[in-house]
Amino acid sequence: MILERIGIIHPGAMGISIAASAQNTGYQVYWASAGRSRQTQERAAKFGLRDAITLAQLCETCQLIVCVCPPHAAEEVAQQVVVHGYKGLYLDANAVAPQRAMRIGAMLHEAGALFVDGGIIGGPAWKSGETWLYLSGPQAQVVAQCFAAGPLGTSVIGENIGKASALKMCYAAYTKGTTALLCAILAAAEELQVRQELQQQWTRDDPEFAQQTVQRVRSATAKAWRFVGEMDEIAATLQGAGLPGEFHAGAANIYRRMAHLKDAPTIPTLEEVLAALLQPRDV
Amino acid sequence: MILERIGIIHPGAMGISIAASAQNTGYQVYWASAGRSRQTQERAAKFGLRDAITLAQLCETCQLIVCVCPPHAAEEVAQQVVVHGYKGLYLDANAVAPQRAMRIGAMLHEAGALFVDGGIIGGPAWKSGETWLYLSGPQAQVVAQCFAAGPLGTSVIGENIGKASALKMCYAAYTKGTTALLCAILAAAEELQVRQELQQQWTRDDPEFAQQTVQRVRSATAKAWRFVGEMDEIAATLQGAGLPGEFHAGAANIYRRMAHLKDAPTIPTLEEVLAALLQPRDV
Numbered sequence: 158m159i160l161e162r163i164g165i166i167h168p169g170a171m172g173i174s175i176a177a178s179a180q181n182t183g184y185q186v187y188w189a190s191a192g193r194s195r196q197t198q199e200r201a202a203k204f205g206l207r208d209a210i211t212l213a214q215l216c217e218t219c220q221l222i223v224c225v226c227p228p229h230a231a232e233e234v235a236q237q238v239v240v241h242g243y244k245g246l247y248l249d250a251n252a253v254a255p256q257r258a259m260r261i262g263a264m265l266h267e268a269g270a271l272f273v274d275g276g277i278i279g280g281p282a283w284k285s286g287e288t289w290l291y292l293s294g295p296q297a298q299v300v301a302q303c304f305a306a307g308p309l310g311t312s313v314i315g316e317n318i319g320k321a322s323a324l325k326m327c328y329a330a331y332t333k334g335t336t337a338l339l340c341a342i343l344a345a346a347e348e349l350q351v352r353q354e355l356q357q358q359w360t361r362d363d364p365e366f367a368q369q370t371v372q373r374v375r376s377a378t379a380k381a382w383r384f385v386g387e388m389d390e391i392a393a394t395l396q397g398a399g400l401p402g403e404f405h406a407g408a409a410n411i412y413r414r415m416a417h418l419k420d421a422p423t424i425p426t427l428e429e430v431l432a433a434l435l436q437p438r439d440v
Numbered sequence: 441m442i443l444e445r446i447g448i449i450h451p452g453a454m455g456i457s458i459a460a461s462a463q464n465t466g467y468q469v470y471w472a473s474a475g476r477s478r479q480t481q482e483r484a485a486k487f488g489l490r491d492a493i494t495l496a497q498l499c500e501t502c503q504l505i506v507c508v509c510p511p512h513a514a515e516e517v518a519q520q521v522v523v524h525g526y527k528g529l530y531l532d533a534n535a536v537a538p539q540r541a542m543r544i545g546a547m548l549h550e551a552g553a554l555f556v557d558g559g560i561i562g563g564p565a566w567k568s569g570e571t572w573l574y575l576s577g578p579q580a581q582v583v584a585q586c587f588a589a590g591p592l593g594t595s596v597i598g599e600n601i602g603k604a605s606a607l608k609m610c611y612a613a614y615t616k617g618t619t620a621l622l623c624a625i626l627a628a629a630e631e632l633q634v635r636q637e638l639q640q641q642w643t644r645d646d647p648e649f650a651q652q653t654v655q656r657v658r659s660a661t662a663k664a665w666r667f668v669g670e671m672d673e674i675a676a677t678l679q680g681a682g683l684p685g686e687f688h689a690g691a692a693n694i695y696r697r698m699a700h701l702k703d704a705p706t707i708p709t710l711e712e713v714l715a716a717l718l719q720p721r722d723v
Contacts, residue, residue, distance in 0.1 A: 323632035349606035407686030
Protein backbone atom coordinates (compact mmCIF):
# COMPACT_ATOMS: atom_id res chain seq x y z
CA MET A 158 0.00 0.00 0.00
CA ILE A 159 1.36 3.37 -1.01
CA LEU A 160 0.09 6.03 1.36
CA GLU A 161 -0.50 9.23 -0.61
CA ARG A 162 -3.86 10.59 0.43
CA ILE A 163 -5.00 11.30 3.97
CA GLY A 164 -8.58 12.06 5.03
CA ILE A 165 -9.35 14.21 8.05
CA ILE A 166 -12.58 13.91 10.05
CA HIS A 167 -13.11 16.77 10.95
CA PRO A 168 -10.97 19.82 10.23
CA GLY A 169 -11.86 21.80 13.37
CA ALA A 170 -9.33 24.05 15.12
CA MET A 171 -7.22 21.01 16.10
CA GLY A 172 -7.94 18.90 13.01
CA ILE A 173 -6.85 21.56 10.55
CA SER A 174 -3.47 21.86 12.28
CA ILE A 175 -2.99 18.09 12.04
CA ALA A 176 -3.89 18.33 8.33
CA ALA A 177 -1.34 21.11 7.86
CA SER A 178 1.48 18.95 9.29
CA ALA A 179 0.55 16.16 6.86
CA GLN A 180 0.58 18.65 3.96
CA ASN A 181 3.97 19.94 5.12
CA THR A 182 5.21 16.34 4.94
CA GLY A 183 4.03 16.05 1.31
CA TYR A 184 0.65 14.36 1.60
CA GLN A 185 -2.60 15.31 -0.08
CA VAL A 186 -5.22 15.94 2.57
CA TYR A 187 -8.93 15.47 1.95
CA TRP A 188 -12.04 16.22 3.91
CA ALA A 189 -15.79 15.67 3.41
CA SER A 190 -17.78 18.89 3.24
CA ALA A 191 -21.29 17.39 3.27
CA GLY A 192 -23.25 18.69 6.22
CA ARG A 193 -20.38 20.68 7.75
CA SER A 194 -20.65 24.28 8.91
CA ARG A 195 -19.73 27.33 6.84
CA GLN A 196 -16.94 28.02 9.34
CA THR A 197 -15.40 24.57 8.71
CA GLN A 198 -15.79 25.04 4.93
CA GLU A 199 -13.88 28.32 5.07
CA ARG A 200 -11.19 26.78 7.25
CA ALA A 201 -10.72 23.84 4.86
CA ALA A 202 -10.59 26.17 1.85
CA LYS A 203 -8.09 28.48 3.52
CA PHE A 204 -5.66 25.60 4.08
CA GLY A 205 -6.19 24.06 0.64
CA LEU A 206 -7.78 20.81 1.76
CA ARG A 207 -9.26 18.78 -1.11
CA ASP A 208 -12.97 18.15 -0.87
CA ALA A 209 -14.17 14.53 -1.21
CA ILE A 210 -17.68 15.89 -0.54
CA THR A 211 -19.05 12.77 1.18
CA LEU A 212 -17.67 10.40 3.78
CA ALA A 213 -18.20 7.55 1.28
CA GLN A 214 -15.91 9.33 -1.23
CA LEU A 215 -13.39 10.13 1.51
CA CYS A 216 -13.26 6.41 2.40
CA GLU A 217 -12.69 5.49 -1.25
CA THR A 218 -10.05 8.15 -1.86
CA CYS A 219 -7.78 7.93 1.20
CA GLN A 220 -5.33 5.35 2.53
CA LEU A 221 -5.28 6.91 6.01
CA ILE A 222 -8.25 8.44 7.78
CA VAL A 223 -7.57 10.57 10.85
CA CYS A 224 -10.48 11.12 13.21
CA VAL A 225 -10.37 14.20 15.46
CA CYS A 226 -13.77 14.80 17.07
CA PRO A 227 -15.38 15.21 20.49
CA PRO A 228 -15.02 11.95 22.46
CA HIS A 229 -18.74 11.25 22.62
CA ALA A 230 -18.81 11.05 18.79
CA ALA A 231 -15.68 8.92 18.24
CA GLU A 232 -17.33 5.53 18.14
CA GLU A 233 -20.13 6.64 15.82
CA VAL A 234 -17.68 8.15 13.33
CA ALA A 235 -15.72 4.88 13.22
CA GLN A 236 -18.97 2.95 12.68
CA GLN A 237 -19.84 5.16 9.70
CA VAL A 238 -16.42 4.53 8.19
CA VAL A 239 -16.96 0.78 8.55
CA VAL A 240 -20.39 1.11 6.96
CA HIS A 241 -18.71 2.67 3.94
CA GLY A 242 -16.46 -0.39 3.58
CA TYR A 243 -13.20 1.38 4.43
CA LYS A 244 -10.22 -1.01 4.42
CA GLY A 245 -7.32 1.39 4.90
CA LEU A 246 -5.51 2.71 7.96
CA TYR A 247 -7.61 4.50 10.60
CA LEU A 248 -6.26 6.74 13.35
CA ASP A 249 -8.53 7.61 16.24
CA ALA A 250 -6.81 10.62 17.83
CA ASN A 251 -9.62 11.37 20.27
CA ALA A 252 -9.75 11.73 24.04
CA VAL A 253 -11.34 8.37 24.72
CA ALA A 254 -10.82 5.70 27.38
CA PRO A 255 -8.44 2.88 26.36
CA GLN A 256 -11.36 0.43 26.56
CA ARG A 257 -13.21 2.47 23.93
CA ALA A 258 -10.10 2.76 21.74
CA MET A 259 -9.78 -1.03 21.90
CA ARG A 260 -13.48 -1.41 20.99
CA ILE A 261 -13.10 0.92 18.01
CA GLY A 262 -9.93 -0.89 16.96
CA ALA A 263 -11.62 -4.29 17.15
CA MET A 264 -14.54 -3.02 15.06
CA LEU A 265 -12.24 -1.72 12.30
CA HIS A 266 -10.06 -4.82 12.44
CA GLU A 267 -13.10 -7.04 11.99
CA ALA A 268 -14.12 -4.94 8.96
CA GLY A 269 -10.71 -5.49 7.38
CA ALA A 270 -9.18 -2.09 8.16
CA LEU A 271 -6.03 -1.30 10.17
CA PHE A 272 -6.22 0.70 13.38
CA VAL A 273 -3.81 2.99 15.21
CA ASP A 274 -4.59 4.48 18.62
CA GLY A 275 -3.73 8.14 19.13
CA GLY A 276 -3.87 10.83 21.78
CA ILE A 277 -3.12 14.53 21.29
CA ILE A 278 -1.55 16.55 24.09
CA GLY A 279 -1.40 20.33 23.63
CA GLY A 280 -3.43 22.86 21.63
CA PRO A 281 -3.66 23.18 17.81
CA ALA A 282 -0.21 22.35 16.40
CA TRP A 283 1.14 25.55 14.87
CA LYS A 284 4.47 25.68 16.68
CA SER A 285 7.14 23.01 16.96
CA GLY A 286 7.56 21.41 20.39
CA GLU A 287 4.15 22.37 21.76
CA THR A 288 1.74 19.67 20.54
CA TRP A 289 2.33 15.93 20.61
CA LEU A 290 0.48 13.14 18.87
CA TYR A 291 1.12 9.97 20.88
CA LEU A 292 0.60 6.78 18.90
CA SER A 293 0.35 3.10 19.73
CA GLY A 294 -0.37 0.00 17.69
CA PRO A 295 1.50 -2.17 15.15
CA GLN A 296 1.11 0.51 12.41
CA ALA A 297 1.92 3.48 14.65
CA GLN A 298 5.22 4.21 12.91
CA VAL A 299 3.50 4.44 9.50
CA VAL A 300 1.18 7.11 10.88
CA ALA A 301 4.01 8.98 12.60
CA GLN A 302 5.84 9.32 9.26
CA CYS A 303 2.83 11.16 7.79
CA PHE A 304 3.57 14.13 10.08
CA ALA A 305 7.37 13.97 10.08
CA ALA A 306 7.80 17.57 8.84
CA GLY A 307 5.84 18.95 11.82
CA PRO A 308 5.15 21.26 13.53
CA LEU A 309 3.06 18.47 15.12
CA GLY A 310 5.38 16.23 17.12
CA THR A 311 4.77 12.48 17.18
CA SER A 312 5.78 9.83 19.66
CA VAL A 313 5.24 6.09 19.18
CA ILE A 314 4.83 4.55 22.62
CA GLY A 315 4.20 0.90 21.89
CA GLU A 316 2.38 -1.80 20.00
CA ASN A 317 -0.70 -2.05 22.20
CA ILE A 318 -3.95 -0.39 21.16
CA GLY A 319 -5.18 1.65 24.14
CA LYS A 320 -1.79 2.84 25.35
CA ALA A 321 -1.88 6.20 23.53
CA SER A 322 -5.43 6.79 24.78
CA ALA A 323 -4.44 5.83 28.32
CA LEU A 324 -1.64 8.41 28.28
CA LYS A 325 -3.96 11.13 26.99
CA MET A 326 -6.56 10.25 29.67
CA CYS A 327 -4.02 10.33 32.52
CA TYR A 328 -2.61 13.64 31.32
CA ALA A 329 -5.99 15.35 30.89
CA ALA A 330 -7.15 13.87 34.20
CA TYR A 331 -4.93 16.42 35.93
CA THR A 332 -5.19 19.49 33.68
CA LYS A 333 -8.94 19.44 33.05
CA GLY A 334 -9.70 17.74 36.37
CA THR A 335 -8.04 20.50 38.39
CA THR A 336 -9.70 23.24 36.33
CA ALA A 337 -13.10 21.71 37.11
CA LEU A 338 -12.09 21.42 40.77
CA LEU A 339 -11.16 25.11 40.85
CA CYS A 340 -14.56 25.95 39.35
CA ALA A 341 -16.30 23.94 42.07
CA ILE A 342 -14.20 25.46 44.86
CA LEU A 343 -14.65 29.05 43.70
CA ALA A 344 -18.40 28.53 43.38
CA ALA A 345 -18.58 26.95 46.85
CA ALA A 346 -16.53 29.82 48.29
CA GLU A 347 -18.87 32.31 46.60
CA GLU A 348 -21.92 30.55 48.02
CA LEU A 349 -20.35 30.35 51.51
CA GLN A 350 -19.20 33.98 51.34
CA VAL A 351 -15.48 33.27 51.71
CA ARG A 352 -14.31 33.79 48.13
CA GLN A 353 -12.41 37.00 48.82
CA GLU A 354 -10.68 35.43 51.84
CA LEU A 355 -9.79 32.32 49.82
CA GLN A 356 -8.31 34.41 47.03
CA GLN A 357 -6.30 36.40 49.59
CA GLN A 358 -4.92 33.22 51.14
CA TRP A 359 -4.03 31.88 47.68
CA THR A 360 -2.21 35.15 47.00
CA ARG A 361 -0.31 34.79 50.29
CA ASP A 362 0.92 31.39 49.06
CA ASP A 363 1.72 32.48 45.49
CA PRO A 364 1.20 36.03 44.18
CA GLU A 365 -0.01 34.76 40.78
CA PHE A 366 -2.18 31.79 41.67
CA ALA A 367 -5.50 33.56 42.40
CA GLN A 368 -5.39 35.42 39.09
CA GLN A 369 -4.40 32.24 37.22
CA THR A 370 -7.44 30.44 38.61
CA VAL A 371 -9.72 33.19 37.25
CA GLN A 372 -8.16 32.78 33.79
CA ARG A 373 -8.47 29.00 33.88
CA VAL A 374 -12.12 29.11 34.90
CA ARG A 375 -13.07 31.75 32.33
CA SER A 376 -11.23 30.16 29.42
CA ALA A 377 -12.87 26.76 30.10
CA THR A 378 -16.30 28.19 29.22
CA ALA A 379 -15.87 27.90 25.44
CA LYS A 380 -14.86 24.23 25.61
CA ALA A 381 -16.82 22.92 28.62
CA TRP A 382 -19.53 21.38 26.36
CA ARG A 383 -17.05 18.90 24.93
CA PHE A 384 -15.13 18.37 28.17
CA VAL A 385 -18.22 16.64 29.63
CA GLY A 386 -17.69 13.57 27.43
CA GLU A 387 -13.94 13.65 28.04
CA MET A 388 -14.47 13.62 31.83
CA ASP A 389 -16.77 10.60 31.43
CA GLU A 390 -13.99 8.86 29.47
CA ILE A 391 -11.41 9.69 32.14
CA ALA A 392 -13.71 8.41 34.89
CA ALA A 393 -14.09 5.16 32.93
CA THR A 394 -10.30 4.99 32.48
CA LEU A 395 -9.57 5.36 36.20
CA GLN A 396 -12.31 2.91 37.15
CA GLY A 397 -11.03 0.44 34.58
CA ALA A 398 -7.62 0.65 36.27
CA GLY A 399 -9.17 -0.07 39.69
CA LEU A 400 -9.15 3.54 40.91
CA PRO A 401 -11.99 5.87 41.87
CA GLY A 402 -13.89 7.46 38.98
CA GLU A 403 -15.55 10.03 41.25
CA PHE A 404 -13.05 12.86 40.67
CA HIS A 405 -14.06 13.07 37.03
CA ALA A 406 -17.73 12.31 37.62
CA GLY A 407 -17.60 15.53 39.66
CA ALA A 408 -15.67 17.27 36.87
CA ALA A 409 -18.26 16.16 34.27
CA ASN A 410 -21.00 17.60 36.50
CA ILE A 411 -19.17 20.95 36.65
CA TYR A 412 -18.55 21.15 32.89
CA ARG A 413 -22.19 20.18 32.23
CA ARG A 414 -23.28 23.23 34.24
CA MET A 415 -20.99 25.40 32.09
CA ALA A 416 -21.84 23.83 28.71
CA HIS A 417 -24.31 26.53 27.59
CA LEU A 418 -21.64 29.23 28.09
CA LYS A 419 -20.06 28.23 24.74
CA ASP A 420 -22.66 30.50 23.12
CA ALA A 421 -21.71 33.57 25.16
CA PRO A 422 -20.88 36.50 22.83
CA THR A 423 -17.82 37.44 24.95
CA ILE A 424 -15.81 35.43 27.48
CA PRO A 425 -17.97 35.37 30.62
CA THR A 426 -16.67 37.08 33.76
CA LEU A 427 -15.76 34.93 36.77
CA GLU A 428 -18.96 36.10 38.46
CA GLU A 429 -21.03 34.95 35.49
CA VAL A 430 -19.38 31.52 35.51
CA LEU A 431 -19.96 31.12 39.25
CA ALA A 432 -23.61 32.11 38.83
CA ALA A 433 -24.01 29.42 36.14
CA LEU A 434 -22.38 26.84 38.43
CA LEU A 435 -24.62 27.78 41.35
CA GLN A 436 -27.84 27.85 39.33
CA PRO A 437 -27.56 24.76 37.17
CA ARG A 438 -30.07 24.48 34.34
CA ASP A 439 -32.03 21.35 33.75
CA VAL A 440 -29.86 19.44 31.32
CA MET B 441 -14.34 37.18 82.63
CA ILE B 442 -10.59 37.54 82.82
CA LEU B 443 -8.94 35.18 80.38
CA GLU B 444 -5.72 33.89 81.93
CA ARG B 445 -5.63 30.15 81.38
CA ILE B 446 -5.99 28.34 78.06
CA GLY B 447 -6.51 24.60 77.66
CA ILE B 448 -5.33 22.76 74.55
CA ILE B 449 -6.96 19.57 73.30
CA HIS B 450 -4.60 18.02 72.11
CA PRO B 451 -0.98 19.15 71.94
CA GLY B 452 0.00 17.25 68.77
CA ALA B 453 2.48 18.67 66.25
CA MET B 454 0.06 21.47 65.32
CA GLY B 455 -1.53 21.92 68.77
CA ILE B 456 1.79 22.43 70.56
CA SER B 457 2.68 25.26 68.17
CA ILE B 458 -0.68 26.94 68.87
CA ALA B 459 0.02 26.54 72.59
CA ALA B 460 3.45 28.14 72.15
CA SER B 461 1.95 31.25 70.51
CA ALA B 462 -0.45 31.60 73.47
CA GLN B 463 2.47 31.26 75.89
CA ASN B 464 4.43 33.87 73.92
CA THR B 465 1.45 36.21 74.37
CA GLY B 466 1.55 35.71 78.17
CA TYR B 467 -1.03 33.02 78.80
CA GLN B 468 -0.73 29.91 80.92
CA VAL B 469 -1.44 26.88 78.78
CA TYR B 470 -2.79 23.63 80.20
CA TRP B 471 -3.39 20.20 78.80
CA ALA B 472 -4.87 16.93 80.11
CA SER B 473 -2.40 14.07 80.20
CA ALA B 474 -4.82 11.23 81.08
CA GLY B 475 -4.77 8.58 78.39
CA ARG B 476 -2.37 10.42 76.09
CA SER B 477 0.70 8.86 74.48
CA ARG B 478 4.22 9.07 75.86
CA GLN B 479 5.18 11.10 72.78
CA THR B 480 2.52 13.73 73.59
CA GLN B 481 3.60 13.76 77.25
CA GLU B 482 7.18 14.47 76.26
CA ARG B 483 6.09 17.18 73.84
CA ALA B 484 3.94 18.89 76.49
CA ALA B 485 6.74 18.71 79.05
CA LYS B 486 9.30 20.09 76.62
CA PHE B 487 7.19 23.18 76.01
CA GLY B 488 6.28 23.70 79.68
CA LEU B 489 2.55 23.04 79.39
CA ARG B 490 0.81 22.72 82.77
CA ASP B 491 -0.89 19.41 83.35
CA ALA B 492 -4.57 19.48 84.43
CA ILE B 493 -4.41 15.65 84.29
CA THR B 494 -8.08 15.11 83.34
CA LEU B 495 -10.42 16.77 80.90
CA ALA B 496 -12.75 17.56 83.84
CA GLN B 497 -9.92 19.49 85.56
CA LEU B 498 -9.01 21.22 82.29
CA CYS B 499 -12.62 22.41 81.94
CA GLU B 500 -12.58 23.74 85.53
CA THR B 501 -9.22 25.45 85.19
CA CYS B 502 -9.40 27.22 81.82
CA GLN B 503 -11.38 30.13 80.42
CA LEU B 504 -10.59 29.19 76.81
CA ILE B 505 -10.36 25.68 75.44
CA VAL B 506 -8.78 25.20 72.03
CA CYS B 507 -9.59 21.95 70.23
CA VAL B 508 -7.10 20.75 67.58
CA CYS B 509 -7.85 17.16 66.60
CA PRO B 510 -8.63 15.02 63.53
CA PRO B 511 -11.96 16.11 62.03
CA HIS B 512 -13.71 12.83 62.72
CA ALA B 513 -13.14 13.36 66.48
CA ALA B 514 -14.14 17.05 66.71
CA GLU B 515 -17.78 16.62 67.63
CA GLU B 516 -17.06 13.96 70.26
CA VAL B 517 -14.44 16.13 71.98
CA ALA B 518 -16.92 19.01 72.16
CA GLN B 519 -19.54 16.66 73.61
CA GLN B 520 -17.13 15.56 76.35
CA VAL B 521 -16.44 19.19 77.24
CA VAL B 522 -20.19 19.82 77.53
CA VAL B 523 -20.55 16.73 79.73
CA HIS B 524 -17.98 18.25 82.10
CA GLY B 525 -20.16 21.39 82.45
CA TYR B 526 -17.74 23.75 80.72
CA LYS B 527 -19.12 27.32 80.49
CA GLY B 528 -16.13 29.19 79.09
CA LEU B 529 -14.99 30.04 75.57
CA TYR B 530 -14.44 27.12 73.16
CA LEU B 531 -12.50 27.29 69.90
CA ASP B 532 -12.92 24.48 67.41
CA ALA B 533 -9.92 24.89 65.11
CA ASN B 534 -10.51 21.68 63.18
CA ALA B 535 -10.96 20.90 59.49
CA VAL B 536 -14.72 20.37 59.65
CA ALA B 537 -17.60 21.32 57.35
CA PRO B 538 -19.35 24.59 58.28
CA GLN B 539 -22.52 22.61 59.02
CA ARG B 540 -20.60 20.60 61.63
CA ALA B 541 -19.02 23.74 63.10
CA MET B 542 -22.51 25.21 63.45
CA ARG B 543 -23.74 22.02 65.11
CA ILE B 544 -20.84 22.04 67.59
CA GLY B 545 -21.42 25.74 68.24
CA ALA B 546 -25.13 25.23 68.89
CA MET B 547 -24.36 22.39 71.31
CA LEU B 548 -21.93 24.50 73.33
CA HIS B 549 -24.22 27.51 73.23
CA GLU B 550 -27.09 25.43 74.59
CA ALA B 551 -24.83 24.24 77.39
CA GLY B 552 -24.05 27.84 78.36
CA ALA B 553 -20.58 28.09 76.79
CA LEU B 554 -19.34 30.51 74.10
CA PHE B 555 -18.15 29.23 70.74
CA VAL B 556 -15.67 30.50 68.17
CA ASP B 557 -15.20 28.81 64.79
CA GLY B 558 -11.63 28.38 63.59
CA GLY B 559 -9.67 27.01 60.66
CA ILE B 560 -5.89 26.62 60.44
CA ILE B 561 -4.11 27.04 57.12
CA GLY B 562 -0.44 26.06 57.01
CA GLY B 563 1.76 23.65 58.95
CA PRO B 564 2.73 23.86 62.64
CA ALA B 565 3.24 27.55 63.46
CA TRP B 566 6.93 28.05 64.22
CA LYS B 567 7.65 30.87 61.79
CA SER B 568 5.83 34.16 61.37
CA GLY B 569 3.77 34.59 58.17
CA GLU B 570 3.44 30.88 57.41
CA THR B 571 0.47 29.65 59.45
CA TRP B 572 -2.89 31.36 59.82
CA LEU B 573 -5.68 30.77 62.29
CA TYR B 574 -8.87 32.08 60.67
CA LEU B 575 -11.61 32.90 63.15
CA SER B 576 -15.30 33.71 62.93
CA GLY B 577 -18.02 34.33 65.49
CA PRO B 578 -18.98 37.12 67.93
CA GLN B 579 -16.05 36.31 70.28
CA ALA B 580 -13.49 35.79 67.50
CA GLN B 581 -11.50 38.91 68.44
CA VAL B 582 -11.11 37.71 72.04
CA VAL B 583 -9.55 34.48 70.77
CA ALA B 584 -7.32 36.31 68.27
CA GLN B 585 -5.81 38.38 71.10
CA CYS B 586 -4.65 35.20 72.84
CA PHE B 587 -2.12 34.61 70.04
CA ALA B 588 -1.20 38.23 69.33
CA ALA B 589 2.54 37.67 69.90
CA GLY B 590 2.69 34.96 67.21
CA PRO B 591 4.33 33.37 65.33
CA LEU B 592 0.80 32.04 64.62
CA GLY B 593 -1.05 34.65 62.55
CA THR B 594 -4.73 35.25 63.18
CA SER B 595 -7.42 36.69 60.95
CA VAL B 596 -10.99 37.44 62.08
CA ILE B 597 -13.23 37.04 59.04
CA GLY B 598 -16.70 37.71 60.39
CA GLU B 599 -19.36 37.12 63.00
CA ASN B 600 -20.91 34.01 61.49
CA ILE B 601 -20.08 30.59 62.89
CA GLY B 602 -19.12 28.37 59.94
CA LYS B 603 -17.29 30.98 57.93
CA ALA B 604 -13.79 30.10 59.21
CA SER B 605 -14.51 26.41 58.64
CA ALA B 606 -15.83 27.14 55.13
CA LEU B 607 -12.61 28.94 54.26
CA LYS B 608 -10.46 26.08 55.56
CA MET B 609 -12.56 23.55 53.62
CA CYS B 610 -12.33 25.50 50.34
CA TYR B 611 -8.58 25.95 50.75
CA ALA B 612 -7.85 22.29 51.57
CA ALA B 613 -10.24 21.20 48.81
CA TYR B 614 -7.56 22.21 46.33
CA THR B 615 -4.31 21.33 48.12
CA LYS B 616 -5.32 17.92 49.49
CA GLY B 617 -7.78 17.27 46.64
CA THR B 618 -5.11 17.66 43.97
CA THR B 619 -2.60 15.52 45.90
CA ALA B 620 -5.18 12.71 46.03
CA LEU B 621 -5.89 13.22 42.33
CA LEU B 622 -2.17 12.91 41.54
CA CYS B 623 -2.06 9.67 43.54
CA ALA B 624 -4.98 8.29 41.53
CA ILE B 625 -3.51 9.38 38.20
CA LEU B 626 -0.03 7.99 38.88
CA ALA B 627 -1.54 4.68 40.02
CA ALA B 628 -3.76 4.52 36.91
CA ALA B 629 -0.76 5.32 34.70
CA GLU B 630 1.22 2.58 36.45
CA GLU B 631 -1.58 0.06 35.93
CA LEU B 632 -2.00 1.10 32.26
CA GLN B 633 1.77 1.04 31.68
CA VAL B 634 2.10 4.70 30.69
CA ARG B 635 3.63 6.16 33.87
CA GLN B 636 7.04 6.83 32.35
CA GLU B 637 5.46 8.51 29.31
CA LEU B 638 3.20 10.62 31.54
CA GLN B 639 6.14 11.75 33.65
CA GLN B 640 8.07 12.62 30.48
CA GLN B 641 5.19 14.71 29.15
CA TRP B 642 4.86 16.47 32.53
CA THR B 643 8.58 17.23 32.37
CA ARG B 644 8.14 18.66 28.86
CA ASP B 645 5.55 21.08 30.29
CA ASP B 646 7.49 22.00 33.43
CA PRO B 647 10.93 20.58 34.27
CA GLU B 648 10.08 20.33 38.00
CA PHE B 649 6.49 19.10 37.99
CA ALA B 650 7.05 15.34 37.70
CA GLN B 651 9.49 15.33 40.61
CA GLN B 652 7.15 17.52 42.69
CA THR B 653 4.33 15.03 42.21
CA VAL B 654 6.51 12.24 43.58
CA GLN B 655 7.28 14.32 46.67
CA ARG B 656 3.61 15.21 47.21
CA VAL B 657 2.48 11.60 46.92
CA ARG B 658 5.20 10.26 49.21
CA SER B 659 4.79 12.91 51.88
CA ALA B 660 1.01 12.34 52.06
CA THR B 661 1.55 8.81 53.38
CA ALA B 662 2.14 9.84 56.99
CA LYS B 663 -1.05 11.93 57.18
CA ALA B 664 -3.43 10.08 54.83
CA TRP B 665 -5.19 8.34 57.77
CA ARG B 666 -6.52 11.67 59.02
CA PHE B 667 -7.13 13.17 55.58
CA VAL B 668 -9.91 10.60 55.03
CA GLY B 669 -12.20 12.39 57.49
CA GLU B 670 -11.17 15.79 56.15
CA MET B 671 -12.10 14.76 52.60
CA ASP B 672 -15.51 13.60 53.88
CA GLU B 673 -15.96 17.05 55.48
CA ILE B 674 -14.97 18.83 52.26
CA ALA B 675 -17.38 16.67 50.22
CA ALA B 676 -20.15 17.64 52.67
CA THR B 677 -19.13 21.31 52.38
CA LEU B 678 -19.31 21.34 48.58
CA GLN B 679 -22.59 19.41 48.55
CA GLY B 680 -24.01 21.77 51.15
CA ALA B 681 -23.17 24.65 48.80
CA GLY B 682 -24.97 22.93 45.91
CA LEU B 683 -21.83 21.63 44.19
CA PRO B 684 -20.64 18.09 43.48
CA GLY B 685 -19.14 16.23 46.43
CA GLU B 686 -17.65 13.53 44.19
CA PHE B 687 -14.15 15.04 43.83
CA HIS B 688 -13.52 14.56 47.54
CA ALA B 689 -15.41 11.28 47.80
CA GLY B 690 -12.75 10.10 45.34
CA ALA B 691 -10.02 11.75 47.41
CA ALA B 692 -11.28 10.05 50.60
CA ASN B 693 -11.18 6.71 48.77
CA ILE B 694 -7.53 7.34 47.79
CA TYR B 695 -6.41 8.39 51.29
CA ARG B 696 -8.23 5.39 52.79
CA ARG B 697 -6.09 3.11 50.61
CA MET B 698 -2.97 4.88 51.93
CA ALA B 699 -4.02 5.07 55.59
CA HIS B 700 -1.98 2.07 56.78
CA LEU B 701 1.21 3.63 55.38
CA LYS B 702 1.40 5.90 58.46
CA ASP B 703 3.10 2.99 60.22
CA ALA B 704 5.84 2.62 57.62
CA PRO B 705 9.28 2.77 59.28
CA THR B 706 10.61 5.06 56.51
CA ILE B 707 8.81 7.21 53.93
CA PRO B 708 7.51 4.76 51.31
CA THR B 709 8.88 4.98 47.77
CA LEU B 710 6.52 6.08 44.99
CA GLU B 711 6.37 2.47 43.81
CA GLU B 712 5.30 1.32 47.28
CA VAL B 713 2.53 3.95 47.42
CA LEU B 714 1.26 2.99 43.97
CA ALA B 715 1.23 -0.69 44.95
CA ALA B 716 -0.88 0.18 48.01
CA LEU B 717 -3.28 2.19 45.85
CA LEU B 718 -3.63 -0.61 43.33
CA GLN B 719 -4.09 -3.36 45.93
CA PRO B 720 -6.50 -1.81 48.40
CA ARG B 721 -6.93 -3.67 51.70
CA ASP B 722 -10.31 -4.46 53.10
CA VAL B 723 -10.99 -1.48 55.34
